[in-house]
Amino acid sequence: MSAHAETPRTTLGARLTGLVERVGIHNASLILALIALLVLFGILRGDVFFSSRNILNIGMGVAILGVLAISQTAVIVSGGLDISVGAIVGLTTVSTAMAIDATGWAAAGPLAGVAIGAAAGLFNGLVITYGRVNAIIVTLGTMAIFRGIAFIISNGQSISIFNDTFRLLGIGRFLGLPAPIWVLIGVAVLFYIFLHKSIVGRNIYAIGGNPVVARLSGMDIKRYRVGMYVLSGMVAGIGGILLAARTGSGQPISGSEGLELEAITAAFLGGCAMQGGKGTVIGALLGVAIIGILNNGMILTGVPTFYQMLAKGSLLILAVLLAEYRLNRS
Amino acid sequence: MRLRCGSGWERNLLPRTGIENAMPNNDIMQLDNVSKRFGSVQALSNVSLTLRAGEVLALVGENGAGKSTLTRIIEGVFPPDGGGLVLDGQPVTFSGPRDGHAAGVRVIHQEPEIIPHVSVAENIYPGALPHRGGVFLDRKTLYARAGEMLKLFGMERELAPQQHCAGLGPAQRQMIEVMRAVHAGGRIIAFDEPTSSLTGEESQRLFEVIYRLRDEGVSIIYISHRLREIVDVADRIAVLRDGRLIDVEPAAEASEESITRKMVGRDLTEMFPERTPPTERCVLSVRGMSTEHVSDISFELHAGEVLGIGGLVGAGRSELAKGVFGFHVRSAGTVEVDGKAIPSGRPGDAILAGLGFAPEDRKEEALLLLRSILDNATLCIPDRVSRFGLFDRRKATDIVDGIAGRLSIKAPSLNTPVSHLSGGNQQKVVLARWLARAPKALILDEPTRGIDVGTKSEIYRLIADLARNGLGVIVISSEMPELLGMSDRILVMAGGRITAELKGDEMSENAILKAAMSAEHGAESPDEEVRTA
Numbered sequence: 001m002s003a004h005a006e007t008p009r010t011t012l013g014a015r016l017t018g019l020v021e022r023v024g025i026h027n028a029s030l031i032l033a034l035i036a037l038l039v040l041f042g043i044l045r046g047d048v049f050f051s052s053r054n055i056l057n058i059g060m061g062v063a064i065l066g067v068l069a070i071s072q073t074a075v076i077v078s079g080g081l082d083i084s085v086g087a088i089v090g091l092t093t094v095s096t097a098m099a100i101d102a103t104g105w106a107a108a109g110p111l112a113g114v115a116i117g118a119a120a121g122l123f124n125g126l127v128i129t130y131g132r133v134n135a136i137i138v139t140l141g142t143m144a145i146f147r148g149i150a151f152i153i154s155n156g157q158s159i160s161i162f163n164d165t166f167r168l169l170g171i172g173r174f175l176g177l178p179a180p181i182w183v184l185i186g187v188a189v190l191f192y193i194f195l196h197k198s199i200v201g202r203n204i205y206a207i208g209g210n211p212v213v214a215r216l217s218g219m220d221i222k223r224y225r226v227g228m229y230v231l232s233g234m235v236a237g238i239g240g241i242l243l244a245a246r247t248g249s250g251q252p253i254s255g256s257e258g259l260e261l262e263a264i265t266a267a268f269l270g271g272c273a274m275q276g277g278k279g280t281v282i283g284a285l286l287g288v289a290i291i292g293i294l295n296n297g298m299i300l301t302g303v304p305t306f307y308q309m310l311a312k313g314s315l316l317i318l319a320v321l322l323a324e325y326r327l328n329r330s
Numbered sequence: 331m332r333l334r335c336g337s338g339w340e341r342n343l344l345p346r347t348g349i350e351n352a353m354p355n356n357d358i359m360q361l362d363n364v365s366k367r368f369g370s371v372q373a374l375s376n377v378s379l380t381l382r383a384g385e386v387l388a389l390v391g392e393n394g395a396g397k398s399t400l401t402r403i404i405e406g407v408f409p410p411d412g413g414g415l416v417l418d419g420q421p422v423t424f425s426g427p428r429d430g431h432a433a434g435v436r437v438i439h440q441e442p443e444i445i446p447h448v449s450v451a452e453n454i455y456p457g458a459l460p461h462r463g464g465v466f467l468d469r470k471t472l473y474a475r476a477g478e479m480l481k482l483f484g485m486e487r488e489l490a491p492q493q494h495c496a497g498l499g500p501a502q503r504q505m506i507e508v509m510r511a512v513h514a515g516g517r518i519i520a521f522d523e524p525t526s527s528l529t530g531e532e533s534q535r536l537f538e539v540i541y542r543l544r545d546e547g548v549s550i551i552y553i554s555h556r557l558r559e560i561v562d563v564a565d566r567i568a569v570l571r572d573g574r575l576i577d578v579e580p581a582a583e584a585s586e587e588s589i590t591r592k593m594v595g596r597d598l599t600e601m602f603p604e605r606t607p608p609t610e611r612c613v614l615s616v617r618g619m620s621t622e623h624v625s626d627i628s629f630e631l632h633a634g635e636v637l638g639i640g641g642l643v644g645a646g647r648s649e650l651a652k653g654v655f656g657f658h659v660r661s662a663g664t665v666e667v668d669g670k671a672i673p674s675g676r677p678g679d680a681i682l683a684g685l686g687f688a689p690e691d692r693k694e695e696a697l698l699l700l701r702s703i704l705d706n707a708t709l710c711i712p713d714r715v716s717r718f719g720l721f722d723r724r725k726a727t728d729i730v731d732g733i734a735g736r737l738s739i740k741a742p743s744l745n746t747p748v749s750h751l752s753g754g755n756q757q758k759v760v761l762a763r764w765l766a767r768a769p770k771a772l773i774l775d776e777p778t779r780g781i782d783v784g785t786k787s788e789i790y791r792l793i794a795d796l797a798r799n800g801l802g803v804i805v806i807s808s809e810m811p812e813l814l815g816m817s818d819r820i821l822v823m824a825g826g827r828i829t830a831e832l833k834g835d836e837m838s839e840n841a842i843l844k845a846a847m848s849a850e851h852g853a854e855s856p857d858e859e860v861r862t863a
Contacts, residue, residue: 199716206709209698216657216687216695217709217763218678277700 023282026271026326030286037290041297048300056178060246062292063180064089064239066285067187068259069266071235073284074195076267078228079208079276080128084139085236085263087146088120089255092240094150097159097250106165113241114234120146121233125226143260150252159250170245180242187235192281204228209277258309261316262291268319273327291315356383358517358549359404359435363413366399366573369753371780373399374573376413381518386540386550388564388581390557392593392808395570397553401520404551405437406430434517436510440526442503444495451476451491454509479509483539501532508539519543520551525559526644537563555642555847557586569593590843601787602815603794608635612669613802614685614771616654619663623649624826627663631771631802636793638817639806641846646826647806648690651773655687656680668770681710686769688760690776690806692753696760699749703741704730706748707762714766733762737792754785761792771802778812790816810839822846 020028041049048054068085075082092113099112120142128138161167172179195201207214207221214221239259244250268274269290270283294315298308359381366374374396381387381404389397403410406424415422417433424430444453451472452459460471469492476491485505489498495506504524511519521540525533540563544550554560560567564581569592576592614631624646631637639647652658654665660674667683677687689695697706704723707730708715715726730744737758741751748759757777764772774793778786793816797803807813813820820837822830822845830845832838 193720197720199712199719199721202705202721203712205701206698206705209700210694212695213698213709216655216677216689218681220676220678277698 024271024280027280027283027286030269030283030290034286034290034293037293037297041293041300045297045300049297054296054300058292058296059181060178061295062288063178063184064242065259065262065266065291066184066288067235067242068239068263069270069284069288070187070191070281071232072260072263073267073270073272073279073281074191074204075228075232076264076272076274077195077208077276077279078204078225079211080135080225080228081264082121082124082139082229082232083136083260083264084120084124084143084146085232085239086255086257086259086261087143087150088117088233088236089240089243089259090252091120091146091150092117092237093244093247093254094154094159094250094252096241096244097161098153100161100163100166101159104163106163109161109163109166109244110169110238110241113237113244115237117233117235117237117240118230119233121230121236122226124233125229128229129222129225147252147256154250154252156252158252161244161248161250167245167248170242170247180246183238183242187238188281188285195281200224205277207276258312261312265312265316265319266291268316268323271323273323274320275327278327287319356547357381358383358418360416361400361404361413362416364400364403364410364415365412366396366403366408366410369780371753372573374403374410377570377573377575378413379568379575379578381549381551383517383547383549384544385565386544386552386563388552388554388560388567389570390554390560390567390589390593391570392810395593396573397570398522399573400570401437401522401551401553404430404518404520405435406433431514434515435520436514436516436518437520437522438504438507438511438524440523442500442507444498444503444506446496447494449491450480450489450493450495450498450506453495453506454479454513456510458513479513483509484535500527501529501536504528504536505539512543516548518549518551520553522553523555524552525554525556533559557589557847560589561586587840590840601790601811603787603791605636605794605816605818606634606798608797608802608818609633609800613667614654614804615664615666617664617666619653619665620661621649621653621658622661623658624653624823627653627828629821629828629831631804633770633800633802634797635818636797636803636805636816638813638820639804639823640808640810640813640820640842641823641829643808645823645846647823648775649826650823651687651689651775651804651806654680655685655773657687681767681769684770686710686764686767686772688757688764688772688774688777690779692756692760697748697756700747702745702747703734703739703751703759703762704744706759707733707744707766710763710767729766730762733765734758736765737762738788754781754788757781757785757789761789765796769801771804772796773804773806775806776808777805778807778809786812810842813837813842814839 023031068089072082072085095116096109096113099108100106102108124139124142127133128135131138169179169183174182195204203214203219204224206217207219207224211221240255243254247254266287267279267284269287270279270285272279294311295308298311303311357380361377361379364374364377365372377396377400389400391397402408404415406427406429409423409425415424422433424433445456454476455472460468460475462468473491477486480486480489480491483505485502489502495503498506508519524536528536540550540552552560552564561581561584566578567581567584567589568578569576569589571593609632611633612630613633616630617628619627627650629637639650641647649658653660656665656672656674656677656679665672667680667685670683672680672683672685693699704726708726711729714729716722717725727744734744739755739758739762741755748756751759777793778789781789793803793805805812805816814837817837820832820842821828822832822842824846830841832841832845
């Protein structure tokens with residue numbers, strides 16, 4: 001396409017191409033898909049769909065998924081996968097609730113949640129990296145282990161949280177936005193800087209893209225890999241804290257309804273490749289937005305739950321198919 | 331899948347098609363002006379060659395001369411860019427190895443493709459297993475048939491049809507693959523370095539099988555570096571050099587010397603820059619190093635020196651580099667860079683100590699293809715391109731701009747992904763990474779592989795420049811002219827060991843080839859080497 005704009009028409013065209021180039025062709029297509037969904041649900045249930053309450057609902061709905069999708073993206077970029085995050089969320093809601101219950105101190109909850117999440121991630125990372133076991137298998141196993149621990153330590157019971165300061169994290173508002181959305185924004189900004197601006201982030205792309213090159217360039221890839229799982233566990237811990245604060249309880253079963261599935265779907269929609277070395281924070285956020293709007297829209301338009309599950313599973317497969325297609329074409 | 335059975339092929343090794351008898355001179359296949367290009371490299375240019383029934387045609391040439399490209403075209407792995415194949419007098423186009431196989435072309439690879447946890451019989455007849463009722467494997471028939479086949483090859487005492495293939499040696503695996511090719515009706519069977527992992531006795535048995543196949547009208551292509559073997563086994567010898575067919579001569583008229591001359595006979599004029607003599611200061615010292623792949627490696631590299639490492643593919647040259655660099659774990663020995671010992675298994679520490687390594691496989695081991703020139707060139711200097719842990723694009727651009735200019739890297743911008751660059755420019759990006767790092771010793775593994783002639787001489791000049799400024803450079807190369815034109819000293823490797831150190835007047839193509847090849851025979855006495863020299 002010509003860069004020399006002579007008529008207003010080409011100026012617009014050039015501007016559009018420029019814009020697409022800046023956001024990236026992949027993100028541009030995600031934005032298009034997003035707009036299509038908005039139009040679709042707008043036509044079907046425009047009355048409710050665009051209400052400010054519903055939009056905040058969507059935001060609240062995706063806050064936890066958002067942080068998980070972002071950290072999942074980082075793990076996939078480094079060449080791994082973590083399907084135990086949903087179980088870590090469950091485990092950390094319980095440990096957060098128990099810590100507050102035991103100490104009566106609001107800060108004990110987040111501390112316990114992040115620490116337990118990190119420990120769970122460390123376990124994943126060590127087994128995967130030093131045991132040289134496939135990440136999917138290990139985290140499939142720990143998914144059951146972490147869930148089991150959550151049930152054991154809680155006796156299978158929901159643990160209520162009676163600490164209003166802590167609950168602000170789930171139901172409080174700041175400048176009109178619910179606290180979980182602020183947490184999502186914070187996590188997104190930090191990961192954006194971490195993945196796209198820092199040297200460590202650059203190295204993570206290198207490790208995921210080609211571990212041999214990374215090692216021959218002097219990187220200690222094992223340490224990086226373990227670090228990514230610790231990070232993933234910690235962020236899942238943050239997800240657990242948010243969930244506990246919102247529901248006012250620690251429930252061993254929470255996070256079990258396909259949270260990891262949605263997080264992984266969002267990451268792949270966002271441009272990750274199974275082989276690693278690809279993926280962006282912005283892409284993950286767009287993927288999360290698509291999933292959130294789809295979930296919300298399907299509820300509003302009365303799609304039965306069973307069909308919603310079907311749609312979500314199909315979306316993951318579709319996302320990975322698209323990722324493979326892109327990879328083969330480039 | 332239809333099963334070939336009946337009486338014909340059990341008596342002979344091969345089912346007769348009858349077609350070849352109709353051909354004049356028993357020509358099976360003709361290559362007519364075949365050319366093939368990969369990127370900027372002309373792998374084959376205008377090769378015309380005839381494959382005859384009942385003949386062993388040896389294909390010789392240095393690494394990269396085009397032997398494997400030629401066999402792949404015959405097999406149908408990829409089509410030629412120019413020229414074509416004529417099979418039984420008819421022009422043919424293979425759109426994949428499946429077509430080649432259907433036409434009776436089979437390649438026995440250096441590493442035989444055997445399914446390990448399956449029986450010998452099933453490995454001989456993959457995809458053509460006898461069955462009952464279309465569902466159940468008919469093991470009885472399968473084993474009986476495999477037993478016959480083993481007997482034909484004189485292997486019945488060594489291998490049982492129902493035996494699993496997991497523990498088999500290379501010779502037995504190879505025979506199974508030959509049987510597979512024969513059973514599938516192979517009329518043109520190519521052997522790629524078939525004796526490289528065989529003992530003398532096993533080789534002898536292979537030759538007997540080859541002779542029998544030949545006598546039954548199979549056209550055999552025999553690729554090997556072992557010239558002595560070739561002179562014995564082949565009927566005709568075709569020499570390839572730089573993708574061109576230099577000569578085809580009857581084996582009866584050939585000698586090892588005449589073949590060698592044709593293989594390497596290139597003039598080395600002007601390609602190589604003036605060199606300054608090396609200093610005495612040792613920048614890299616390796617003593618008694620062993621890894622899983624190499625044994626007892628000792629040498630020193632001096633500041634300002636270019637040390638060539640020659641040898642055949644698989645001799646352990648790249649593995650030597652990877653052992654020194656710490657990519658492979660060392661089981662014995664020490665490596666010191668500028669007097670400082672560097673630990674094993676940690677390339678990061680080797681880099682910090684002042685060692686650099688540009689591996690042979692640029693795409694798989696050196697470059698992040700999706701990332702930019704800037705990212706790739708600054709991979710080893712994180713400290714110099716960051717501030718508070720954040721990547722500083724301006725600092726990086728300043729550094730890389732200067733180096734890219736010095737190397738005259740041709741690219742739209744430093745943000746161009748390296749996958750968009752030509753092989754020569756990709757190699758320059760790898761070199762830029764190490765120039766940015768400014769090591770004391772640099773190992774270059776096949777630095778000019780797949781690179782056009784112009785860029786080659788640029789890289790030679792750069793190496794000479796770096797050496798003049800006190801860098802110690804190791805150049806691993808399969809190209810004789812490169813080794814001889816650049817090196818102050820040459821180490822020759824074979825079988826994971828250094829077998830010769832050549833200096834000054836001792837450095838010659840013949841000396842390198844002899845050291846690399848005769849040493850590979852292992853058991854030979856030195857007298858014998860002298861006699862053939």
